[in-house]
Amino acid sequence: MPQLSEKGIRMPASPIRKLTPFADQAKKEGKKIYHLNIGQPDIETPEIMLNALKNIDFKVWAYTPSEGTASYRNKLMQYYNKLGYDITVNDILVTNGGSEAITIAMQACLNPGEEIIIPEPFYANYNGFACSADIVVKPIMSYIDSGFSLPPIGEFEKLITDKTKAIAICNPNNPTGYLYAREELEQLKELCLKHDLYLFSDEAYREFCYDGREFVSPMHLAGLEEHVVVLDTVSKRYSACGARIGCLITKNKELYQAALKFAQARLSPSLEGQIASEAAVDTPDSYFLAVTEEYTARRDTLVNGLNQIEGVFCPNPGGAFYVVAKLPIDNADAFCQWMLESFSYENETVMMAPATGFYSTPGAGVNEVRLAYVLNRDDLKRALRCLEEALSVYPGRTQA
Structure with missing residues (x-):
């Protein structure tokens, strides 16, 4: 056989x-x-999102633009800029779930055999995404006794080789729930600038921060604009895991154009998912x-x-x-x-x-x-x- x-x-x-x-x-x-x-x-799931699905009235279930509909991307831009990301519509690529955003980022940023450093424990599917992209995950251990805080920057430096291309974090973290502090992200910023690395930031759980603690994105850090790739999804934010709508955000224009080619190859994100997700942006605080x-x-x-x-x-x-x-x-x-x-x-x-x-x-x-x-x-x-x-x-x- x-x-x-x-x-x-x-x-x-x-x-x-x-x-x-x-x-x-x-x-x-x-x-x-x-x-x-x-x-x-x-x-x-927010009622406003479900109602948008119930009220769909299109006559042809058509392709959408590979980068996502203009109306949805515009609403997303407004949402992220309220958070201080200072992005344009042309920095946003809509994807079929956060999973596709991660796989496109890996394929657009890393060559086969190149390495991405990820603090572990980490979201299990990162291994699968890396396998699909033919890249190598270099884990760096965080420990339960410290609540899974970011490993010392010196430990990251020990792992960096001529094949290292990126660092990835999930903030707040899946599976640990750890919320990275601004000081930890500043340390990662300096490391990425020193070694010219991409910084992937999986922000699927951004809305869920507790005890009055501050959420900080690498997008908030000046000087890192060409290095940051934000990966996001509506799945957790709106309790809409089945919608399968996510996005990739970067201010790096070369990277965006490369990511768009991968998006064009898979044609388009779902129309109905974008309709529901666009409505969801108006979910009240x-x-x-x-x-x-x-x-x-x-x-x-x-x-x-x-x-x-x-x-x-x-x-x-x-x-x-x-x-x-x-x-x-x-x-x-x-x-x-x-x-x-x-x-x-x-x-x-x-x-x-x-x-x-x-x-x-x-x-x-x-x-x-x-x-x-x-x-x-x-x-x-x-x-x-x-x-x-x-x-x-x-x-x-x-x-x-």
């Missing part, structure tokens, strides 16, 4: 979704599962205030509950809606599968994402899990009770 490509064999499977067959079987057995494994919020208040309460419920369980440690994140927790277990992959296959408490169990899938360094995160606080507080409390009971009987429990 014909042979698969080396890339097809090398392409990593999603560590977030690989436990789905075990969850499906558990459901067939009648278990209720609390899904803390994936960033699918139960927050309602009250929506985000209410959502942020709710996520803060959920975070506090989950983090406080985790830290009350014997042997568990979980730092308090400043943004997004994820935590990474260290558990008294021998192997997170085995534990998460065991939770679905072999455990239930009052016929309920919890689905989590093993943190090993968010690291590139072999052996890292072996006793850590990522949990998404995307469920209501009552469900989070039930999930915590299940987890506590599970840890008390898990055969692979270790000493705290």
Whole structure:
């Protein structure tokens, strides 16, 4: 039979979704599962966005411009300039989800074999995107004991070679929820200028910052205009994961033109997604205030509950809606599968994402899990009770 490509064999499977067959079987057995494994919020999508879909009246479902419709890009420009990005319509490339924005950025900025440095743990699909682009991820370790703060700049310098082309951050971070401070971004700015590197900034969780903390984008840093590539999506901001609309933003005109060629090759982003997303820009601030208040309460419920369980440690994140927790277990992959296959408490169990899938360094995160606080507080409390009971009987429990 014909042979698969080396890339097809090398392409990593999603560590977030690989436990789905075990969850499906558990459901067939009648278990209720609390899904803390994936960033699918139960927050309602803004009504203004849903109404735009209901009121679509076009007669031909046509292609849109490869860079996105002019009306949507204009609305996006207004949104970002309220945040102080100082961009024009011609700095915005609309994409099919944030995922396409990342893959286009990687392909437009890096040659095959060149390297991008990413603090780990990081969003698991970065590995898949890098594989698709034939580039190399160079991970740099951040640690749970420091709340996953930015690694020292000296550690970044140690990794830089003649093949290094970019640094990527996710801010606030998925999977850790860490919110980078201005001082940390200033350090990255100086490093990128010194070594002439791109700085990719994945800002999918920009709206979700807690405890009055400031969100800072590399777009706010003067002197870095030719280096910054912002990657964004409507998925999390508006609880619209299925809309599949994102964007790439850069003031670097050469890079923009290169990215546009990749966008032209895939033709266009979806018309209906842009119609809904354009309407969503007018979502009132009250929506985000209410959502942020709710996520803060959920975070506090989950983090406080985790830290009350014997042997568990979980730092308090400043943004997004994820935590990474260290558990008294021998192997997170085995534990998460065991939770679905072999455990239930009052016929309920919890689905989590093993943190090993968010690291590139072999052996890292072996006793850590990522949990998404995307469920209501009552469900989070039930999930915590299940987890506590599970840890008390898990055969692979270790000493705290």
